[in-house]
Amino acid sequence: MNDFLLWAFAVGPVLLAEALLARYEVLAYGARWRTPLTDLPPGVPYARGAAPDSPPAAYLVYLDGIGKRRVRDSRDGGQLVKALLAGAPELRVLGQVQPYSPLADPLADRPVWKWLRRRIGLLLFLHNVVQIFVAADHRYRPLYNRAVGSQIATQLRLAGYRPDSGVPVVLLSYSGGAQVAGGAVAELHRQLRSPLLLITLGGFHNGANDLTHADHLHRLTSTSDRIERLGTWIFPQRWRLFRGSAWNRADRAGKITTHRLDPATHVGPRSYISPTAELPDGRSHLDRTADTVIALIRAHHGATVIAGATEEGVR
Incomplete structure (x- = not known):
């Protein structure tokens, strides 16, 4: 008990400071005090997979969960990205976007956070958790959405994406990355005018972001995912009672499809x-998730090609 009180007194002020300063980045972006970062560290490509000289089947932007704190992939996110690249070489994949930084500033590269990581590593995760709620807050959401949407659009251009090219952009988000993915839709449509496909994996979000300009949203979930289910409980916009919310409007419009990946959990050895966690058919949970994502993208790409051909025929 004494150890707990000592820890609480030591960490409590830091948590309070984090809660008060969490809005700084989005306000700094809005006031133009700082310019969002665009350059990547030496040796880090703007995209992996298909070459940009001939249009790939799609550009996939992976928005990681709260473990994302540097340009390079997190451990779990990196495994998923590698599986997607191996299974779908026709994709051009970006994993460097910072979902929890409107200024695109990797958390692990900041001096104060380097010091904290060596002493109180949990705070790195708590910082990103707080940022999810800043992104969901109606007072800051429009600015946060514009900031990260612009960050994604910039990274796509640097990776070779051409606006108005008709090449689909896929936003694959894990956990809290879903809040950012939904928020980026309007800005990506404004800047790139690309077909947009959203795939959420255990998505934790408030359901308030407008999905009008998204072609579709595929929700990958599991009955064993308590964290994803928590989001459906604590955010009223996800309740069926609030029929006018953006989430429920999109659902009634047929834009949301749910896919069950039971018995996967949100995190841990059965995530x-x-x-390592195996299914009855011998595949791992990672293999099934990658196979599902690839199948959804390929189906969407086929539908996009058919729609484009039909439009050309009408002309």
Whole structure:
């Protein structure tokens, strides 16, 4: 008990400071005090997979969960990205976007956070958790959405994406990344005018972001995912009672399809991205998740090609 009180007194002020300062980045972006970062560290490509000289089947932007704190992939996110690249070489994949930084500033590269990581590593995760709620807050959401949507659009251009090219952009998000993915839709449509497909994996979000300009949203979930289910409980916009919310409007419009990946959990040895947890068919949870994502993208790409051909025929 004494150890707990000592820890609480030591960490409590830091948590309070984090809660008060969490809005700084989005306000700094809005006031133009700081310019969002665009350059990547030496040796880090803007995209992996298909070459940009001939249009790939799609550009996939992976928005990681709260473990994302550097340009390079997190451990779990990196496993998923590698599986997607191996299974779908026709994709051009970006994993460097910072979902929890409107200024695109990797958390692990900041001096104060380097110091904290060596002493109180849990705070790195708590920082990103707080950022999810800042992104969901109606006072800051429009600005946060514009900031991260612009960050994604910039990274896509640097990776070779051409606006108005008709090449689909897929936003694959894990956990809290879903809040950012939904928020980026309007800005991506404004800047790139690309077909947009959203795939959420255990998505934790408030359901308030407008999905009008998204072609479709595929919700990958599991009855064993308590964290994803928590989001459906604590955010009223996800309740069926609030029929006018953006989430429920999109659902009634047929834009949301739910896919069950039972018995996967949100995190841990039986998570969606676990390479060791096995299914009855012999595949790992990681293999099934990657196979599902690839199948959804390929189906969407086929539908996009058919729609484009039909439109050309009408002309």
